[in-house]
Amino acid sequence: MKLPAALEPLEGPVFRGLWLAWLAANLTMGMNDIAAAWLMTSLTPSPVMVALVSTASTLPMFVLGLPSGALADIVDRRRYFAATQLWVSLNAALLALLALTGQLTAPLLLLLTFSNGVGLAMRLPVFAAIIPQVVPRAQLAPALALNSVAMNLSRVVGPMFAGVLLAGLGTAAVFVCNVVLAAAAMVLILRWRSEPQASTLPGERFVGAMRAGIVFTLQSQRLRAVLLRAFLFFLQTAALVSLLPLVARELHGGGPGTFTVMLSCMGIGAVIAAFVFPRWHARFSRDRFVDAGTLAAALLSSLIVAVPELWLALPAMVGIGVAWLSVVNSLTVSAQLVMPDWVRARGMSIYQMALMGGAAAGSVLWGQLAGLTSVRMAIWAAAALGVLALPAMRRLR
Structure with a gap:
């Protein structure tokens, strides 16, 4: 029985195994961030400290994105992927x-959240x-959507x-569960037997590989436009x-329970969007x-804090999940299509730096604004920034 177009990449055993490893790895990361964020609200009432949990989680991607991408282009990717799970x-x-x-x-929770990041x-x-490397070019868009499905x-x-x-056992139980999930992901990765990729290009050293990635990015106008749009969207959200x-x-x-259900609703929205994305595309x-995703995210986030009712917040979070995946998948496909394989990991690491840099900067900025004013005002200001930046972004296409 043939799978729907959105699930076709899963027919390949290699992608399917790696996708399961990716799902387990993201479960580990997501559960850690949830436990850390909620624990911080018990350790301190400061909005700045609570927001810094998100900063600590995403800042490493901004700081280490390019070096990690350079390593991924010059070392064995299978072993490198497994080492991250260790x-x-x-x-x-x-x-x-x-x-x-x-x-x-x-402070120690922030440090270890940074280390997890x-x-x-x-x-x-x-x-x-x-x-x-493991899916045909025709299946790249649905494969990237499935990547987002695993995350969401x-x-x-x-x-x-x-x-x-x-609720039942406390935050320590979440961290113990994460040990098991991370180990399971590592086993799945090690089961993959990657084939050596033939290349006519000369070998690269670490610093030279990073320099080549930066030069490629600076010379690609299309990639620069994608990076800026990604940074601003994550700054907003x-x-x-x-x-x-x-x-x-x-x-x-x-x-x-409310916090975790709201996050679940956002994930449900993203999963729904992934399955209808091929038709929309x-x-x-x-x-x-x-x-459309930028406008929807701005409107729905503003609505959640304007009317603090659970019956409204949950469907709004589903809508935000749909908007989030629509934007991120579109930008990710655009970034992938402008990169040759020899620089792909570095290019994607710079792309991820733009995403996580926007998230880290936004967490600090909106956390500070929430401390000075209120949570509601900070979220409204972020929504306004996203809407006002759209006309300028259209000129970059």
Whole structure:
């Protein structure tokens, strides 16, 4: 039985195994961030500290994106991918130990969240470079959408599972579970037997590889435009994502369950969008997706804080998930299509730097603004920025 077009890449056993590893890896990252964010609200009432959890998680991608991409282009990608999971496993084990012994403080939680983010920074470029290597070009768009499905499915299952563990056993149980998931992802990666890629290009050294990636980016006008649009979108959406624990607390009857259910709804929206994306892609351009997704995310996030009711917030989060995937998938496909294979991991690492740089900068900016004014004003300001930047972005196409 032939799978639907959106699922065709999963027919290949190599992509299917790597996709399952990617799903497990993202479950690990998502559950860690959820537990850390909620734990921080218990350790301190400061909006700045709560928002800094998101910054600590995403900043490593901005700092280490290019070096990790250079490594992914010049070393064995299979072993490198597995090593990132080993790092995450050890970090989760340390977090679990400190949480179980009651030694986890707010600054230490930020430090270990940053360390966990290092695993994400090292993992994203290599997996992005592997996808075009294991699927035909015609299946690239649905494969990238499935990549986003794995990330967002983890936002559905991860928050639900983390919420159960948080309510029943505490944050330490989440960190222990992360050790198991990260180890499972490493086993799946090691089962993949990658084939050596023949190349007529000379070998590269680490610093020279980074320099070549930067030069390629500076010379590609299309890639520069994609990077700027990605940075601004993540700068905008960082307000709601980083302040979501506080938004959940301010909803009527808000609590740990509310926070995790809201994240799950966002993941559900992204999964829904991934399955209808091939049909939409045939009718609308990628630029249309980016414009519509930016406007929808701005409107719905503003609505959530304007009317703090759970019955409104949950469907709005589903809509934000649809908008988020529409924008990110469109920008990711655009970035992939302008990169040759020899520089793909570096190019995607720079692309991920733009995404995570926007998220990290937004978390700090909107967290500070929330501390000076209110959570509601910070999210409204972020939405206004996204809408006002659209006319300028259209000129870059």
